[in-house]
Amino acid sequence: MKVTKKVKDEMLAILENTYKDTKSALNFNNPFELLIAVILSAQCTDKRVNVTTARLFAKANTPEAILNMGVENLENEIRDCGLFRNKAKNIIATCHKLCSDYNGQVPSGFDELLKLPGVGRKTANVVSSIAFNRPAIAVDTHVFRVSNRLRLAEGATPNEVEKGLQKAIPMEKWSDAHHWLIWHGRKICRARKPLCGECPLKELCPSAAIDA
DNA sequence: CTCCCGATAT
DNA sequence: ATATCAGGAG
Numbered sequence: 001m002k003v004t005k006k007v008k009d010e011m012l013a014i015l016e017n018t019y020k021d022t023k024s025a026l027n028f029n030n031p032f033e034l035l036i037a038v039i040l041s042a043q044c045t046d047k048r049v050n051v052t053t054a055r056l057f058a059k060a061n062t063p064e065a066i067l068n069m070g071v072e073n074l075e076n077e078i079r080d081c082g083l084f085r086n087k088a089k090n091i092i093a094t095c096h097k098l099c100s101d102y103n104g105q106v107p108s109g110f111d112e113l114l115k116l117p118g119v120g121r122k123t124a125n126v127v128s129s130i131a132f133n134r135p136a137i138a139v140d141t142h143v144f145r146v147s148n149r150l151r152l153a154e155g156a157t158p159n160e161v162e163k164g165l166q167k168a169i170p171m172e173k174w175s176d177a178h179h180w181l182i183w184h185g186r187k188i189c190r191a192r193k194p195l196c197g198e199c200p201l202k203e204l205c206p207s208a209a210i211d212a
Numbered sequence: 213c214t215c216c217c218g219a220t221a222t
Numbered sequence: 223a224t225a226t227c228a229g230g231a232g
Contacts, residue, residue: 024228025228026228037228038228038229039229039230041227041228041229042227042228042229042230043226043227043228043229044227044228044229045226045227045228046227046228047227048227049228082227083229083230086229086230086231090230090231117230117231118229118230118231119230120229120230120231121229121230122228122229122230123228123229123230126228138228140228140229141226141227141228141229142227142228143228158229182228185228186228190226191225191226191227192225192226
């Protein structure tokens with residue numbers, strides 16, 4: 001089944017209407033807290049990240065303060081999020097770089113964000129978009145899965161899907177559309193048992209289950 | 213491609 | 223029991 005531009009626009013209109021008021025589920029008060037929360041969110045639920053950051057930020061919410069904790073203490077604070085040794089190492093290295101190169105502030109440029117240890121394309125796009133209000137579509141596991149299922153944008157890698165989405169969606173809606181896809185992926189188009197029966201896109205989706 | 217990794221939903 | 227969770231580095 002071929003998904004035309006017309007159908008893609010219809011899907012986007014429904015997604016926008018359904019998820020109009022969604023935003024990031026991560027809790028943060030400034031760009032630095034958002035950056036740390038997104039690094040922690042790899043292979044971890046945002047709910048778990050919020051529990052962890054609430055405790056962590058109460059003790060340290062600046063690069064200087066986190067460096068003062070040391071790796072051992074940081075590992076213990078973030079252990080519940082999984083991948084904790086890599087994440088702690090990356091967070092420490094990123095805090096060092098923020099202090100040495102950016103006067104303790106998070107840089108607003110995408111390329112500068114990408115160079116921070118533990119920050120890849122997805123994290124850089126999220127921070128760029130949410131903290132600095134730049135148009136961006138971060139392709140995480142939900143956006144990747146939902147985009148391919150709907151054939152809004154197809155690709156074997158997040159990078160390909162990102163390009164496809166940028167083509168399918170007008171730039172002024174990139175950041176919002178990113179959230180529509182996230183929430184659709186979390187609530188309806190789940191990885192395991194997608195709720196096709198109650199999906200607002202079931203008439204248009206080329207991957208919709210016949211039953212349910 | 214593999215490794216990192218605890219918590220949680222199914 | 224195990225697939226999955228707002229991925230990134232080597």
